[in-house]
Amino acid sequence: MEDPYDTERKALFARIIHNFAMVNHSMKAMNNQLEQINTMNLETEIVCDMWETYTKNAQYHLKSSKKLSEPADILAAYSRQK
Numbered sequence: 386m387e388d389p390y391d392t393e394r395k396a397l398f399a400r401i402i403h404n405f406a407m408v409n410h411s412m413k414a415m416n417n418q419l420e421q422i423n424t425m426n427l428e429t430e431i432v433c434d435m436w437e438t439y440t441k442n443a444q445y446h447l448k449s450s451k452k453l454s455e456p457a458d459i460l461a462a463y464s465r466q467k
């Protein structure tokens with residue numbers, strides 16, 4: 386004798402498998418988009434790292450040469466030039 390719930394169980398499993406396939410497809414698409422975003426942001430990240438290194442080096446050299454001014458001194462000198 387055939388199980389009366391067998392067809393319902395098969396239909397339910399088919400829906401579950403279909404839903405997992407859809408989720409898997411969506412996750413692949415999202416991963417591709419994130420990969421593209423990371424690739425586009427790579428240049429910006431490199432520039433930020435370079436700028437941070439430049440700022441640290443400039444701070445160090447200005448401090449070592451004793452030419453580092455306070456921001457108020459810089460603004461006063463700038464306003465005198467106008």
